Amino acid sequence: xxxxxxxxxxxxxxxxxxxxxxxxxxxSRIPIVLEKAWNSRLSQLPKSKFMCPGExxxxxxxxxxxxxxxxxxxxxxxxxxxxxDLIAGNSLMSDVYNKEKDDDGFLxxxxxxxxxxxxx
Numbered sequence: 001x002x003x004x005x006x007x008x009x010x011x012x013x014x015x016x017x018x019x020x021x022x023x024x025x026x027x028s029r030i031p032i033v034l035e036k037a038w039n040s041r042l043s044q045l046p047k048s049k050f051m052c053p054g055e056x057x058x059x060x061x062x063x064x065x066x067x068x069x070x071x072x073x074x075x076x077x078x079x080x081x082x083x084x085d086l087i088a089g090n091s092l093m094s095d096v097y098n099k100e101k102d103d104d105g106f107l108x109x110x111x112x113x114x115x116x117x118x119x120x
Contacts, residue, residue: 003083004108006033006048012104019105026051030097030107034065034079037112042069042077049106054094058087065111076114083110 007015022031029051036044045068052061058079066077081087081100097107 003038004033004035004110006035006106007104007108015104015106022051023105028054030054030093031105032061032093032107032109034109034111037080037083037110040112042071042111042113045069052093054092054097056093057089058091058093058096059089061093062089069111071113077111078114079109079111082108 010018019031022029030053032050032052033048034045034050035048036042045065052064056064062077062079065079069077071077078086081096082102085100087096093107101107
């Protein structure tokens with residue numbers, strides 16, 4: 001799937017070089033491109049590229065994203081790998097990366113919300 005804006009804005013060779021450089025500089029971290037889902041009402045994060053510690057679980061990564069978005073407890077945040085797959089909260093990000101990374105070396109994810117507990 002090629003609906004990630006980062007892919008549209010950057011050629012494969014540039015993306016591959018960038019992820020390789022990031023991995024070389026920070027070998028224990030995961031290069032992630034995280035973009036807002038097209039139908040999400042959440043705010044856009046100021047940047048789309050992240051370096052996540054490989055030992056983080058998916059839930060720890062989501063917690064970091066929640067903080068960056070300043071979400072209250074009434075809003076559930078969902079993160080989908082490659083825009084379609086939910087992953088278990090206890091999955092290690094390094095395992096997700098090794099299984100789901102793109103040919104360019106990045107792990108692509110999208111985020112969206114779901115109101116809970118009577119929210120709108």
